Amino acid sequence: MDDGYLLLRGDGRPLHANAAARALVNDEDDALPALSALLPAEAIRTARATGRWNTDLTLADGVVLQVRAYFHDSPGGGHCMVVFHDVSEAHARQQELQRRHAQLRQTLVRLAGAQEQLVQSEKMASIGQLAAGVAHEINNPIGYVHSNLGSLQEYLHSLFSLIEVYERALRLPDPKVMLPEIEDLRARSDIDFITGDLPQLMSESREGIERVTAIVRNLKDFSYSGRDDSWKSADLHAGLDSTINIIWNELKYKVTLEKHYGKLPLVQCRPSELNQVFMNILLNASHAIDERGTITVSTGVEGDEVWVDIQDSGHGIPDEILQRIFDPFFTTKPVGSGTGLGLSISYGIVKKHNGRIEARNVPGAGACFRITLPIRQPAADAA
Numbered sequence: 001m002d003d004g005y006l007l008l009r010g011d012g013r014p015l016h017a018n019a020a021a022r023a024l025v026n027d028e029d030d031a032l033p034a035l036s037a038l039l040p041a042e043a044i045r046t047a048r049a050t051g052r053w054n055t056d057l058t059l060a061d062g063v064v065l066q067v068r069a070y071f072h073d074s075p076g077g078g079h080c081m082v083v084f085h086d087v088s089e090a091h092a093r094q095q096e097l098q099r100r101h102a103q104l105r106q107t108l109v110r111l112a113g114a115q116e117q118l119v120q121s122e123k124m125a126s127i128g129q130l131a132a133g134v135a136h137e138i139n140n141p142i143g144y145v146h147s148n149l150g151s152l153q154e155y156l157h158s159l160f161s162l163i164e165v166y167e168r169a170l171r172l173p174d175p176k177v178m179l180p181e182i183e184d185l186r187a188r189s190d191i192d193f194i195t196g197d198l199p200q201l202m203s204e205s206r207e208g209i210e211r212v213t214a215i216v217r218n219l220k221d222f223s224y225s226g227r228d229d230s231w232k233s234a235d236l237h238a239g240l241d242s243t244i245n246i247i248w249n250e251l252k253y254k255v256t257l258e259k260h261y262g263k264l265p266l267v268q269c270r271p272s273e274l275n276q277v278f279m280n281i282l283l284n285a286s287h288a289i290d291e292r293g294t295i296t297v298s299t300g301v302e303g304d305e306v307w308v309d310i311q312d313s314g315h316g317i318p319d320e321i322l323q324r325i326f327d328p329f330f331t332t333k334p335v336g337s338g339t340g341l342g343l344s345i346s347y348g349i350v351k352k353h354n355g356r357i358e359a360r361n362v363p364g365a366g367a368c369f370r371i372t373l374p375i376r377q378p379a380a381d382a383a
Contacts, residue, residue, distance in 0.1 A: 004084035010077030141208030158189035288314025
């Protein structure tokens with residue numbers, strides 16, 4: 001037998017051992033006691049009580065044994081047979097597998113951390129791009145509001161000066177004495193012009209402040225994620241409009257935007273994440289247009305799903321790379337112009353929403369991205 005075996009009396013006294021068992025203790029003259037000494041004290045007792053016992057033992061030389069004891073009760077106290085099976089190789093393989101598993105887990109943790117950093121990097125790049133556009137959009141109304149405030153300050157100074165002259169005239173016994181000075185001040189201050197310009201100045205300033213308020217509101221709608229991470233029933237059209245308003249500075253110089261909105265129900269989603277998807281695809285669509293073109297945004301409902309199409313009139317996507325555009329780090333832009341993560345992140349967000357994102361070429365009309373989303377999340381229906 002390749003396995004070693006040791007035969008003992010019911011009281012634990014050894015009777016016989018084969019060559020394989022003796023080799024475990026270097027085939028010493030006192031091999032039987034040495035083999036018996038390998039067994040824990042409870043081995044025979046447990047085997048007698050339950051019929052069998054087993055454990056793994058590691059010898060001094062590193063050999064790992066699987067030890068099984070079988071008790072046969074009979075008149076005279078019975079007998080116990082112990083089988084020694086060498087599992088050193090299997091144990092070594094198991095240890096190696098555990099070590100590699102631990103390494104893989106560590107690698108997975110590092111990769112997850114790296115992926116999170118890359119995603120954050122892509123988000124920060126998007127935020128930087130948005131910030132530049134938003135700053136430009138806010139600068140214009142703030143600029144003329146600031147200019148109007150300067151004019152308003154001069155107008156107020158002239159008006160207060162005229163009021164002061166009127167007050168002095170009213171304190172005199174004959175106010176008409178001050179009429180020449182009043183008329184001169186009115187002419188120098190151009191009060192008639194101020195009277196006509198002041199309402200227009202205030203209207204322009206109010207319009208500028210309202211534009212800034214709208215931009216800030218769009219930013220809030222674009223980035224809104226709430227205090228928790230729960231799903232919300234949201235208006236996709238509102239998300240599309242806020243996203244378009246936020247990135248309009250990137251689009252308006254070369255894009256004519258067309259909207260063909262269908263009637264959509266509220267969709268259960270994470271609005272800020274979908275807004276990021278819309279932003280990524282809209283910006284990619286504008287980059288696909290070289291000089292001047294059209295982006296068409298369409299929406300509709302099919303069964304229990306809604307869809308959003310974003311189509312550009314650019315140069316399209318070569319067929320040989322159409323299947324790779326959602327791969328991480330894949331980009332057709334020049335080095336330094338793109339991370340290749342925008343569409344990959346968008347794909348992950350849509351997949352998390354149990355939806356689909358697909359791209360296709362439209363003959364003579366560039367590329368079209370379709371985002372399909374369930375109206376309600378399956379988990380919510382199950383609940």
